[in-house]
Amino acid sequence: MKIEGKVVMITGAVRGIGRGLVDAFLKAGANRVYAASRNLEAYSHPDKRVIPLQLDVTNQESIQSAVKMAGDTQILVNNAGVLEFGNLLEADRDSFRRNLEVNLWGNLDMDRAFVPVLARNGEAAVVNILTLLSMVSAPGMSAYNASKAAAWSLGMSLRATLASQSIPVFNVFPGAVDTDMLAGVEMTKTPPAIVAAAIVEGLKAGTEDIFPDPMSQTVYDGWKKDHKAVEKQFASM
Numbered sequence: 001m002k003i004e005g006k007v008v009m010i011t012g013a014v015r016g017i018g019r020g021l022v023d024a025f026l027k028a029g030a031n032r033v034y035a036a037s038r039n040l041e042a043y044s045h046p047d048k049r050v051i052p053l054q055l056d057v058t059n060q061e062s063i064q065s066a067v068k069m070a071g072d073t074q075i076l077v078n079n080a081g082v083l084e085f086g087n088l089l090e091a092d093r094d095s096f097r098r099n100l101e102v103n104l105w106g107n108l109d110m111d112r113a114f115v116p117v118l119a120r121n122g123e124a125a126v127v128n129i130l131t132l133l134s135m136v137s138a139p140g141m142s143a144y145n146a147s148k149a150a151a152w153s154l155g156m157s158l159r160a161t162l163a164s165q166s167i168p169v170f171n172v173f174p175g176a177v178d179t180d181m182l183a184g185v186e187m188t189k190t191p192p193a194i195v196a197a198a199i200v201e202g203l204k205a206g207t208e209d210i211f212p213d214p215m216s217q218t219v220y221d222g223w224k225k226d227h228k229a230v231e232k233q234f235a236s237m
């Protein structure tokens with residue numbers, strides 16, 4: 001799809017992958033980027049095309065006021081996410097609830113609120129920032145795995161739902177990225193700016209399922225050949 005001239009709404013945009021996406025969309029020629037976050041206190045962006053916007057994706061009133069402020073949105077990027085560590089048998093039940101509230105219900109509520117906006121604004125798209133852990137589980141992140149697997153399913157349902165309106169849904173499956181979310185986890189991580197640039201390239205190329213970094217591409221290649229082998233590999237992490 002064409003990014004030039006588009007109006008983009010990015011949730012969780014002030015740090016990590018979201019921050020990278022703001023710059024990647026600007027570089028690709030977006031006309032306006034709504035940079036949404038719960039906390040805008042320390043946020044500013046030198047480019048006048050960026051409009052900071054207060055948004056908590058778990059709060060209906062907050063979502064409705066975002067719809068009012070950003071009624072010209074054409075590309076919705078569901079990037080906001082939380083990760084709480086914990087294994088399936090021991091993690092607090094509330095930890096599952098908190099992961100689901102942002103990673104699943106947040107996407108659902110943003111989709112429901114913004115699809116009517118997208119539908120009246122010309123060429124449009126929804127982009128869901130999922131994870132490899134939507135496809136394969138790592139045992140120490142059970143609540144996150146479950147929320148992101150459900151978010152993948154939601155994204156596929158949305159794709160089917162919007163097919164008749166010709167609004168594409170892009171699902172993105174990053175591997176490990178060097179952001180606050182994985183701070184303290186020792187492993188090879190891709191810089192968020194590189195991941196963000198690859199996501200925007202994927203949109204431009206019309207790639208529905210985007211694997212935006214070397215880890216995600218390698219794991220996906222293995223998953224296509226033998227998903228049980230990848231399941232065993234991740235289970236031993």
Ligand SMILES: NC(=O)c1ccc[n+]([C@@H]2O[C@H](COP(=O)([O-])OP(=O)(O)OC[C@H]3O[C@@H](n4cnc5c(N)ncnc54)[C@H](OP(=O)(O)O)[C@@H]3O)[C@@H](O)[C@H]2O)c1
Pocket residue numbers: 011012013014015016017018037038039055056057058078079080081082102129130131132173174175176177178179180181182
């Ligand atoms: N880092 C990785 O290795 C990795 C890998 C695969 C996928 N991902 C996914 O990439 C996305 C971005 O994560 P990140 O790595 O950039 O992590 P991050 O730096 O921790 O950023 C997470 C963002 O989500 C926002 N957020 C959390 N709860 C929210 C809520 N209730 N309402 C609105 N915004 C909320 C945060 O906003 P505030 O500033 O308001 O807290 C923050 O901007 C997530 O969906 C994550 O699951 C990350």
